[in-house]
Amino acid sequence: MTHNTIVHVMNLHKCYSTEQPVLHHISFDLKKGECLGIVGESGSGKSTLARCLLSLIEWQQGQIYFEGLGLKNLAPKQLRKVRARMGAVFQNASTALNPSVRIIDSLMEPLDEHKGYTPSFLAQDSWLGRIGIAEKLLALVGLPEKYLFKYPHELSGGEKQRVTIARAISTEPAFIVLDEPTASLDVTTQAIILNLLKDLKESLSLSYLFISHDLAAVHFMSDRIIVMKNGHIVDQFGVEQIFSDERHSYTKQLLQVFAG
Ligand SMILES: Nc1ncnc2c1ncn2[C@@H]1O[C@H](COP(=O)(O)OP(=O)(O)OP(=O)(O)O)[C@@H](O)[C@H]1O
Numbered sequence: 001m002t003h004n005t006i007v008h009v010m011n012l013h014k015c016y017s018t019e020q021p022v023l024h025h026i027s028f029d030l031k032k033g034e035c036l037g038i039v040g041e042s043g044s045g046k047s048t049l050a051r052c053l054l055s056l057i058e059w060q061q062g063q064i065y066f067e068g069l070g071l072k073n074l075a076p077k078q079l080r081k082v083r084a085r086m087g088a089v090f091q092n093a094s095t096a097l098n099p100s101v102r103i104i105d106s107l108m109e110p111l112d113e114h115k116g117y118t119p120s121f122l123a124q125d126s127w128l129g130r131i132g133i134a135e136k137l138l139a140l141v142g143l144p145e146k147y148l149f150k151y152p153h154e155l156s157g158g159e160k161q162r163v164t165i166a167r168a169i170s171t172e173p174a175f176i177v178l179d180e181p182t183a184s185l186d187v188t189t190q191a192i193i194l195n196l197l198k199d200l201k202e203s204l205s206l207s208y209l210f211i212s213h214d215l216a217a218v219h220f221m222s223d224r225i226i227v228m229k230n231g232h233i234v235d236q237f238g239v240e241q242i243f244s245d246e247r248h249s250y251t252k253q254l255l256q257v258f259a260g
């Protein structure tokens with residue numbers, strides 16, 4: 001673990017019950033400013049890993065360090081602080097937004113919880129007040145201000161996903177988990193959202209864990225890629241090494257689908 005490591009996962013072992021482990025002693029690092037891609041077939045443990053990193057679920061063995069702090073059995077107060085430094089965007093924007101709540105209230109939920117906190121990218125606009133800040137957040141993801149007072153059912157899937165992205169970046173997290181953020185969108189919207197995520201990563205110096213079973217998307221987004229199969233990391237490489245002959249046979253299999 002070096003000073004520019006933001007997430008350090010050491011021997012992470014997770015079972016949901018007494019059955020087969022879902023994650024088998026997983027270890028890896030994620031550096032500041034990096035996008036680490038996780039690819040693997042359905043059921044390989046990608047979302048379980050994401051939920052452990054976000055401390056949404058517990059695990060049996062191993063440790064996850066976030067900005068140097070071990071997350072296992074963290075006191076609730078400390079966990080709250082850590083959570084403000086993490087964001088998450090999941091596959092289904094429709095379920096991520098409460099259908100009976102206007103967009104402004106879903107969008108501002110994290111900032112409402114951390115009253116008095118203004119992210120640095122909005123610092124010069126802190127005089128704006130709640131609605132002004134919400135408008136700025138929407139503008140960051142390319143949505144007009146009139147959307148603030150709509151309900152989720154009045155937005156398209158891509159627009160809803162933009163709202164969840166704006167919400168995820170609102171507290172200026174250092175790290176965002178993106179678990180299949182574009183899986184429920186059409187191909188054109190997928191490309192637009194991936195480009196948006198890439199631009200935000202650069203402009204806000206974010207670090208991403210980007211999860212997808214779509215190797216092309218992972219290739220587009222990531223600096224480094226981890227390939228998972230049945231809860232094991234079977235391959236790990238810099239994105240420029242993706243077509244190298246040294247790739248694991250399973251990675252090559254995924255690449256055939258990618259090429260074909
Ligand atoms: N809450 C749960 N309780 C029990 N088993 C679970 C739970 N969530 C996931 N699992 C099991 O853990 C394994 C890994 O699931 P996980 O959701 O992490 O896979 P995934 O790689 O994200 O798959 P997908 O690509 O379909 O999203 C699966 O066998 C799944 O059935």
Ligand SMILES: [Mg+2]
Nearest residue numbers: 046047048179
């Ligand atoms: Mg999943």
